[in-house]
Amino acid sequence: MERIRKCEAGGRDGMRKRRRHVWMGMILFSLLHSSISPSFAQDTTRQAAEPCYRCRLRNLLIAETVVYGTTIYGLSRAWYDNPLTNFHFFNDNREWLQIDKVGHMVTAYQIARVSAQAYRWAGLSDRKAAMYAGLTGLIFQTPIEILDGFSPEYGFSVGDMIANMAGPALYTGQYLAWGELRIQPKFSFHNTALAKVRPNLLGSSWNERWLKDYNGQTYWLSINPSTFARRDSKLPKWLNIAVGYGIQDMVAAETSKSIELGYRPYRQYFLSLDIDFTRIPTRKKGLKTLFFLLNTLKMPAPTLEYNGRNGFQFHALYF
Structure with a gap:
């Protein structure tokens, strides 16, 4: 400490x-x-x-x-x-x-x-x-x-x-x-215990942590398979496959400094399902607005993770 x-x-x-x-x-x-x-x-x-x-x-x-x-x-x-x-x-x-x-x-x-x-x-x-x-x-x-x-x-x-x-x-x-x-970048966030280690750097409240704590952020490329398939494909047009990237145990900007503080930083890679809300048919303008905004975020879903420390891990619901 x-x-x-x-x-x-x-x-x-x-x-x-x-x-x-x-x-x-x-x-x-x-x-x-x-x-x-x-x-x-x-x-x-x-x-x-x-x-x-x-x-x-x-x-x-x-x-x-x-x-x-x-x-x-x-x-x-x-x-x-x-x-x-x-x-x-x-x-x-x-x-x-x-x-x-x-x-x-x-x-x-x-x-x-x-x-x-x-x-x-x-x-x-x-x-x-x-x-x-x-x-x-x-x-x-x-x-x-x-x-x-x-x-x-x-x-x-x-x-x-x-x-x-x-x-x-x-x-x-x-x-x-x-x-x-066909490919849309998206964002998701969850709280991590690391923010309590360095609250000045990683955030002292949830309102700060979603922005400051990179350990809780995941960035995704959400890909729509139906747009790459044949026109007569039965794939749901709203169903996406998402690949994500995150990091863990970074309590400082530099890896070496995080190691000095007793942590072992590593990268995380994810494979998950997602929803393309803009491909859900609706005539209601309010829903169109909501769907447009929701497409900024990766939806919680079952997720497969791989990282160099723990290998493969499965999350029943990851955000």
Whole structure:
């Protein structure tokens, strides 16, 4: 415990930068969500009396620009304590067994997904909406990385930037290749006992832990088999297969420091079932909105885990 207390007292331990990035991404995501939430309840098919889609698109782009510019300015003033200096790099690719990079990818993907729904509401085709959304997902994250490059406390992370590009690319690429989403990144979280070991770093309450405790986070790629099968396939269109990635026993950003504190960090790999809620037929706009939002999360289901320490393990219900 003495070693843990010393570690708590010293250094940013890689978390402040990670937590700040996730917070900024989530705040920007929420603002974008609130600005386009009417689109979730809209049927994307054109009605007999068509609205002015050009007006919708123009107003949407103006709203996104204003909200994003104002938010970036405000958050940059709030988070960057010291005056900006010369641009420099910071290599954090070895931290947290790279799960934070996966988080960057998933956040950027979800921003693109929400943006695409807004662009469809503004009258764009699925293909054009996906292309605009890919740019939006990238643009929403890039200035944060650039500001980091000029901050003496942080630095530009090439790993973060690659992850920020991968998320929108995964979204847009699927529409360009298949005209639909067949593979969707998702998120799940459960409480772990490790948060009590270092509450300042991993969270002292559930509201903090879902964001700070990487040991409880799992990131998934949820794949829809029916979209790859023949058209006459009897596979349920809503049933997905999910592969996941998690980490365990990381009580510090660096593996070596976690080992010094008496833990043996390891990676976890998962295979599970999932639900694609957007493929459940419904005409109710409220349910469409709910299903769209639920598709951000991996649903609890029987799960097979493999890790280098314990080998294969089966969970009757894992989230």
